[in-house]
Amino acid sequence: MLKTFTVGPMEANCYILYNPGKRKGLIIDPGAEGSRLIKFIQEKKISILYIVNTHGHPDHIGANRKIKEYTGAPILIHQYDAPMLTKSEGVLPLVFLSEYSSPPADTFIREGDLIECAGMRLEVLHTPGHSPGGISLLTDDSIFTGDTLFAGSVGRFDLPGGSEEVLLNSINRILSLDENLTIYPGHGPSTTVGQELRTNPFIR
Numbered sequence: 001m002l003k004t005f006t007v008g009p010m011e012a013n014c015y016i017l018y019n020p021g022k023r024k025g026l027i028i029d030p031g032a033e034g035s036r037l038i039k040f041i042q043e044k045k046i047s048i049l050y051i052v053n054t055h056g057h058p059d060h061i062g063a064n065r066k067i068k069e070y071t072g073a074p075i076l077i078h079q080y081d082a083p084m085l086t087k088s089e090g091v092l093p094l095v096f097l098s099e100y101s102s103p104p105a106d107t108f109i110r111e112g113d114l115i116e117c118a119g120m121r122l123e124v125l126h127t128p129g130h131s132p133g134g135i136s137l138l139t140d141d142s143i144f145t146g147d148t149l150f151a152g153s154v155g156r157f158d159l160p161g162g163s164e165e166v167l168l169n170s171i172n173r174i175l176s177l178d179e180n181l182t183i184y185p186g187h188g189p190s191t192t193v194g195q196e197l198r199t200n201p202f203i204r
Helices: 034-044 064-071 092-097 164-175 193-199
Strands: 002-007 013-021 026-027 047-052 075-077 113-119 120-126 133-137 142-146 182-185
Touching: 002 034, 013 034, 013 120, 013 182, 026 113, 026 120, 034 064, 047 064, 047 113, 164 193
Parallel strands: 026 047, 047 075, 142 182
Antiparallel strands: 002 013, 013 026, 113 120, 120 133, 133 142
């Protein structure tokens, strides 16, 4: 099962992917509103095994601390973005006020790693460009793209560590996958690989 929350002043997408039978799951990008996320976890009686950050920008990690304190789950992030968890300089920290808070990473994840949880499997793809350590998470029928690719748009590349060329290479990699894959981005509505291939005005 997948539950999507839009959280925080930047309206970031947070995803809770869980197996209702086993009551276990993981959370992707708990960017804000930790109490709201915890309420859902409590209601569904889910044991969260992992906190996965697609990248280290504040709107995607702001509730890491609150979720970790409640669940005890380890924080997973690519090593290139791991310094952002504890150093907010230059990445819009003021809009998050006191909620922006994250402990350091527990585990670094990298290209090709598999995150297995309650019968679910997510493959880590390193998709930098928006940030040096940006990742996407690939399942059998979907991909969580963080701020790399959106419905009808693409991630910014003008923040520290960003690169237009690198971002477009990452996007082209995503768009080489099965056209039927559902894309769950870091902001905005879901889409599909095929839809973006046909209609995204930023794709070259």
